[in-house]
Amino acid sequence: MASVWVGSRGTIRDYTGFNASKDAETVRKAIRGIGTDEKTLINTLTERSNAQRQLIAKEYRAASGKDLKDDLKSDLSGNLERIMVALVTPPxxxxxxxxxxxxxxxxxxxxxxxxxxxxxxxxxxxxxxxxxxxxxxxxxxxxxxxxxxGDFRKALLTLADGRRDENVKVDEHLAKKDAQVLYNAGEKKWGTDEDKFTEILCLRSIPQLKRTFDEYRNLSKKTIEESIQGEMSGHFEDLLLAIVQCVNNTPAFFAERLHQSLKGAGTDEFTLNRIMVSRSEIDLLDIRAEYKKHYGCSLHAAIKSDTSGDYETTLLRICGGDD
CATH class of the missing domain: 1.10.220.10 (Annexin)
Structure with a gap:
């Protein structure tokens, strides 16, 4: 069964010639030795796909009676610990x-x-x-x-429900109708009908929304973003704008988030780790391309200048090449 967590534009793929028990043994030695052999741990875990890491964890438990995640936690610390634990966690x-x-x-x-x-x-x-x-x-x-x-809660719950249509066929008539509904619910009326925005943006398929946003622009002479910015506020506005960004270009959305986590004083490791790990088998190659396009430097270089040590090594391994 194809996993919904694996795409075709990831930096990490299944390792060929994979041997779970051999890897488990390598990892066990790296952890059990005098002082942890971080390099071996990093090399092994960043070169295997998540599905393969789950098999390593299984073999590890069978051989040692211990949980790999727990051993990583007790053996490592700080950002390195967090990202290594993330790597061995199912998506x-x-x-x-x-x-x-x-x-x-x-x-x-x-x-x-x-x-x-x-x-x-x-x-x-x-x-x-x-x-x-x-x-x-x-x-x-x-x-x-x-x-x-409020409206923020309502929209989050709709998304959490996982009811977004996943049909790739676009219904032209519906796109026109939805564009009109959004226009009537926002620009055209005094006060905004937030529920209509939630309903359409959280339930329609991605290709359908792309079409609807085109129709919306024809109708209102504004982009859907401009209308949301003018009509909404707070976290609800942030959420709707994030949905629009993901509809238009998911990798660019993540590139922007990565850029925010890396720029300025101090690194936002919580965000950095989450995006690097969760997109590593889906679309990190595209995120890298968008990063370079928008920020003029490669993601690889940005990570290098902002992190250090084994943590940096791990992130760069997940990142893959330098663009």
């Missing part, structure tokens, strides 16, 4: 954990919630919701509900 569980972390504690990290929920497909969201329930014994919807409010 749906990884997303679930990132969502949980974004809601835990005193403040909510809305940016992370928006990034994940705006960019995942319905099939992916269904798996994430299942994983969330398995790990936390509470539903993702319930946690989102108690952590957010």
């Amino acid at each position: 749906a569980v990884f997303d679930a954990k990132q969502l949980k972390k974004s809601m835990k504690g005193s403040g909510t990290n809305e940016k992370a919630l928006i990034e994940i929920l705006a960019s995942r497909s319905s099939k992916q969201m269904k798996e994430v919701s299942q994983a969330y329930y398995t790990v936390y014994k509470t539903s993702l919807g319930d946690d989102l509900s108690s952590d957010t409010s």
Whole structure:
């Protein structure tokens, strides 16, 4: 069965000549030795696909009676620990954990919630919701509900439900109709009908929305972004704009997020790790191309100038080449 977490534009692929028990043994030696052999750990785990890492973890447990994730946690620390643990976590569980972390504690990290929920497909969201329930014994919807409010909450819940249409065929008539509904709900009326925006932007297929946005521009002489910026505010506005960005160009959306996590004082490792790991088998090659196009330097160079040590090595391995 093809995984919904693997695309054709990733930097990491299945390793040919893969041998799970041999890799598990290599990893075990790297962890068990006097002092951890980080280089071997990094080389092994960044050169295997996530599906292969799951098999290594299985063999590791069979051979040592221990959980690879736990051993990595007790043996490594800081950013290196976090990214290595991320690499051995199944993608749906990884997303679930990132969502949980974004809601835990005193403040909510809305940016992370928006990034994940705006960019995942319905099939992916269904798996994430299942994983969330398995790990936390509470539903993702319930946690989102108690952590957010208003139109923002409504839209997040619609996305978390994984009900976006995935049909690739475009219905021209519907595109015209939806464009008119959006126009009537926003630009044309005094006050905005937010529900209509949520309904269309969170439920229609990506190709359908592309067409609708074209129709919208013909109709209102404005882009859908301009209208959203003029009509909405706060996190709800941020979420709708993120959805539009993902519809128009998902890799460019992630390139911008990576750029924000790397520029300025201090690195936002939470975002950096999440995007590098979660897109490494989907579209990181395209994200790299967009990064170079928009920011004039390669993602590789940006990571190099902003991180150091084994953590830097790991990120660069995931990144793949320099553009």
